[in-house]
Amino acid sequence: MLEDHAIQTRGFHNTVDEKGNVTGFQFRMRTKYYRVLWLSQFRPGDVIVDGVTYPRDEIVWELYGVDYTPAELRKRGDVAWQVTDAAIVKVKKPGGLSQGYHEVNVKYGWICNYIDPERFDPVLGINFYGFDNTRKLLIV
């Protein structure tokens, strides 16, 4: 089962390459939307941790074992993001995050075929906002 919050407790870790270098961090996120989305309908935004912005184009989204850049996500109209599954959001930050609490914020939204196209955010390129997207999480 998932946690209620979009950002999940389990999965918040620093990432380490094969040489043992800490390359960044990652966390898990579900959409909290009631409908299953095609990946191309998802609109990822920036990740902000402790006030530091990690631009959306540098974030990698892993779904079902495959890494996608935001540009790659937009081409995948054939892969469905189930409401009961979480993506792994991967952020580059040499050295990673320190042990303890961090405030993690992720901006995201989606395009739908029945939401007023006029309700549109040109910066994120979305016409319907995600929500519940900030959480304090622990690095152990």
Next chain:
Amino acid sequence: MSETKKGQLKRGVSLYSYSDLFGYCMTLEDCFQDIYDMGATCVEILASHVENYPNPSTQWVDNWFKLCEKYKIEPAEYGHWFDTRLYEERELNVDEAVENIVRDFKLANLLGFKVLRTKLTTLNENCDPVPGWEKYVEKALPYAEKYDVRMCSEIHRPTAITTKHVQDYLEFIHKTGTKHFGFNVDFGTFQNAFPAYAERNDKGLDYPKPKAASKPADILLVLPYTYCCHAKFNLMDEAFDEVTIPYKEVLHIMVDNDWKGFLVSEYEGRRKDEPDFLYDQLRRQHIMIKRIIGY
């Protein structure tokens, strides 16, 4: 008001009602248990509830039928989207969009659904469909026949039944003579009270205001082509009355006209993410429906 005749309307629940809990503290079986527990006999699912959509495993499909049998629940309606805004740079053409929704037709057919809530791409907040919608629907009709499913366009607040595009849908039905395109009337179209708590959801999203609510008798305009209704509700009070929608008037008309479709609860009120509150609200609504329809 005349005494309502016993009809064949079937009382059920849409899993949309549980969407804040599904996958968090409720499994598919929990949803079925809850529906069974309130004496309801049919269910609406959305594509969202099919594990590994659009390709569920054989094991999942077998389990689906086991659940239907165990809890004596009939598949009522399968909700899906006629998505054309799949790519940022372009709309899907008719062939591509139809190819995609045939997947849903097959899946619905596989799971025992004959009625679909088919969401056409809309142009604006009034739910007017995009120009040329009929080309998409027309192309999908032979497949709907083949897989024995009825695409139902939802008449959803702020759309009133007397809205022009509903008239256009009716003309399409008459012109083609099809039995595979019709309506799902969402009871929110009859909402005639707008207390502040019912106008914004827990996520802070304001609902679009209707220009005019449908009148109960308006349902007669579309009833012969209505295969399922969303029993939308915003708040049930302790006297088992829905405080924003004239249920009694609408249901009496439907039953008196021998409507035989599925009526599935769709909770749209606050505190949807609180199991205790939600389960109680659903039961209150089912008491209301039982009292009105008489069974």
